[in-house]
Amino acid sequence: MAKLVLVRHGQSLWNKKNVFTGWVDVPLSTVGIEEALKAGETLADVEFDAVYTSVQVRALETAMIAMAQNKSEKTPVVIHSDGKMSEWGVIYSEEMNKNIIPVYRDWHLNERYYGELQGMNKAETAKTYGDEQVHIWRRSYDVPPPNGECLQDTAERTIPFFKENILKQLKEGKNVLVSAHGNSLRSIVMFIEELSKEEVLKLEIPTGVPLLFSYENDKLTRE
Numbered sequence: 001m002a003k004l005v006l007v008r009h010g011q012s013l014w015n016k017k018n019v020f021t022g023w024v025d026v027p028l029s030t031v032g033i034e035e036a037l038k039a040g041e042t043l044a045d046v047e048f049d050a051v052y053t054s055v056q057v058r059a060l061e062t063a064m065i066a067m068a069q070n071k072s073e074k075t076p077v078v079i080h081s082d083g084k085m086s087e088w089g090v091i092y093s094e095e096m097n098k099n100i101i102p103v104y105r106d107w108h109l110n111e112r113y114y115g116e117l118q119g120m121n122k123a124e125t126a127k128t129y130g131d132e133q134v135h136i137w138r139r140s141y142d143v144p145p146p147n148g149e150c151l152q153d154t155a156e157r158t159i160p161f162f163k164e165n166i167l168k169q170l171k172e173g174k175n176v177l178v179s180a181h182g183n184s185l186r187s188i189v190m191f192i193e194e195l196s197k198e199e200v201l202k203l204e205i206p207t208g209v210p211l212l213f214s215y216e217n218d219k220l221t222r223e
């Protein structure tokens, strides 16, 4: 039975300031580093075969901090796809491959692009546009924030990527860690758990808390 772990990056400096982040590349806060360390402790006994992250530093930091505590003591090595997925694969000698865990870094797992809201304080935005409008922008499936992506747009890039890469590894019996973002992970959980547009409104993914799924008979089940 293969394992899939999804983890949202630890608190970033802009999560701390309650600012819409999206594609702005903001690092972890001290709390975020502690959350990543804790996630790593929780996952220390899981023997991962592959790690996937977005290109954003907060997700990469979280994956690396967590993997540094893994009992396998393998070295996580970042592999950049440069958009050419077919070129991914075994790039080291068999001997080296035994000691490394590939960390695939790809923009398809990036946070939802928040458009004109990026850089704006969430509480102040709610004061200007109203709580309901801001909740719709933040949590609805198909209403995009001004000039940004709605969750459906995000899902259109994350789900094909998930199926072609991550699910493929799970089918081969590999254990996979995915370190990504609140909304890119919401779209993936929506797909795995077949949530409706209404159900996804309530789906919240906290920072730094690993979600564990087991893969058996072509089905992913949350543990």
Ligand SMILES: O=C(O)[C@H](O)COP(=O)(O)O
Pocket (backbone or CB within 6 Å): 019, 020, 021, 022, 023, 111, 114, 138, 181, 182, 183
């Ligand atoms: O991009 C952001 O601001 C956060 O990572 C996710 O924000 P949200 O909870 O407002 O969707």
